[in-house]
Amino acid sequence: MRVLRPEKWDEWYGKLVLAFGGVDESPEERALWNGLTEFDRFIGTWDGDECVGTAGAFSFRMTVPGGTPVKAAGITMVSVAATHRRRGVLTSMMRRQLDDIRSWGEPLAVLTASEPVIYGRFGYGAATQQLRAEIDTSRVRLSVPAGTDDIRLRLAEPDADAVRDACEAVYAQRVPTRPGMMARLPGWEHLPLLDPESDRKGASPLQCVLAEREGEVVGYARYSIKPEWDAAGPKGTVELRDLEALDPAAYAALWRFLFDIDLTSTVKTYNRPADDAWQHLVSDIRRCGLSMRDSLYVRTVDVGAALEARTYQTPVDVVFEVEDAFCPWNEGRWRLSGDTKGASCERTTDSADLALSVRELGSAYLGGVSLASLAAAGRVRELRQGALAEASLGFSSDVAPWLPHGF
Template sequence: MATDLRVLRQDDWDEWYDNLIRAFGGVPESAEERALFRELTRTDRSIGVWDDDTCVGTAGAFAFRLTVPGGAAVPAAGVTMVSVAATHRRRGVLTSMMRRQLDDVRSWGEPLAVLTASEPAIYGRFGYGVGTYHLSAEIDTTRVRLSVPPGTDDVRLRYASPAEALGACEAVYAELVPRRPGMVARIPGWERLWVLDPESGRDGASPLQCVVAERGGETVGYARFRIKPGWEPAGPKGTVVLQDLDALDPAAQAALWRFLFDIDLTSKVTTRGRPVDEGWQHMASDVRRCSLLMRDSLYVRLVDVGAALEARTYQAPVDLVLDVEDAFCPWNTGRWRLTGDAKGASCTRTEDAADLALTVRELGSAYLGGVTLDALAAAGRVRELRQGALTEASVAFASTVAPWLPHGF
């Protein structure tokens, strides 16, 4: 098939974006959403495939900084807006875009590429491994109570306009970013995404509401949510639909969750995309009635193995040789000696005998510390070549805080 793969031109954006919308079901966005995504799109980091004058493939890459174990903010290409027209499936369009994109990411000097997958089966063949998980919950607040920590009653809550409180909320978010692997620093303009509130996206719920948590006059947390009214013969049965909640300490987090549990005329809180180790689960009186569901979230791809492994720290001293296979980015293939600890790391090419053998996909899964190398070995995806190396590596790569991607992109 004769097609033209090229960097996106500004005057082609509308057709390029229309192809993306059609691939994801064809439901149009509000004018405000579309305008904001046009503004946020980096055309110089976006590509399209064209068949004559028709766009048949799209892909972009935001310039993120991703928190890794140890707290460093590492440059990462946030792969996004990937689509192939249904008329052009199984013709190599996606492979050609992934090939060009990873070559570009390498040329930009970004050691990582990350994405969220619409379908998990798509990206493993390009070297992406699932690196974070998140929780969804449907909490029966008529049956579940919270046991809150000391200091919760010292937190003051107040309603605020989501737009007017945006600056204070973003300051809380920014303070949290270095604390947890997988979080991304907001690109300027991105904060506006969280207060877009088109009626088409409410699914019968209220306009977006915001409650701010304060202590001593300082903002220490916030929750943004909607209320979806509901009634039955016995009385009200509304739902609190939580969009996002961030807090700087356990008492502020508890105050916000307790507020959500206690809103009048509601009997349920629903939420999605929460950290798997979030504290409210251990405050809940009956976690079975919270209907927890875990699913994959952020997929991680090491574009430069040496630079990526040097960028993070390791919770235990490590000195081992990794035999890495990378069929799609062959510059990573070979043996790498990794030495490091909680202070820093070095990762260089070596001819020494290997201690572990794995593909770049497994490295991506283990990179942020939420998936253990032991678990991957149990699935037959990591081979131990020196006795004891697997335990050494698995302990070193782990994170005491579960990695978490707070939002899609």
């Protein structure tokens, strides 16, 4: 196992693609990931001259409850060659990564799982969900708030420098408002614009509409249109890539625009927050084809630093008995004391109030999974009466945590 060298990237990435089925990606996508690779944070496992394992850790800053951006290692591109399964390759790479992340002083590790069954044993817990919808816009109407008609909408080229910069400025203002969102470091602004023709499957090139108030961009939506006709006429689909807005009027104006595009009767979206506000604007939620899916998995690499980095909805003073066989430096009792202004979390010999594994702590960390629900499943044990309710309420978040894009 060794740190990835630039001259080995093509071979390394080729093995990753092969492990995920062997279907080549577009040159545009391959070039983007090459440019984003942080070589000192990526590793490969080699058997002689053959690469048989891959893994990386992007350097992110993720919003946590309270709005603070916290260092988080974005675990990515993990694979093991089919010829080398069940030899401990994955476990060894997970061990190396978590040791490295600890040495870098990053309290959190996060990932999106190709197969959820894999990562629980390494301490990662499902912490966010993504909402998917298929909205029948021929039968569903929107009720928009006052001020929506004051918003000016303008079509724009998605990859024009000024347009991209304006969208990124809106996105940057949104990041602190929702746990789980990632600040986009230089280079990452190109990810939402990735639009290889080979991936469109009959849809149009990426399109963009800007929402403006008094000449200032206050929102945007990026989408494509997939035309379709039958004997009754047009029934195209609007496929929403992403949408951000700075206020309810701009937000509603963008959704109304998507609903009203000519020759379409469906809006599809694949990744929105679980509490996305459009659900309160529609006339018939049953015709919106809602479904949920797990998204971001969180692991506390340093329990004390991680719990101190966020704030708590209500005052908490609770002692956790933490189980963490894979990262034994986290094992034992931790006293968390915190409120809306800040927190401290230190080792203690006091009696434990709640017992849980680091996996459950990761699930609850962003406020989208309640400690009470984990306790109902037998994953958290209450050792002091009243401690569960106190901690569960304190860990909650006003808004659902959400990961806006993969990595």
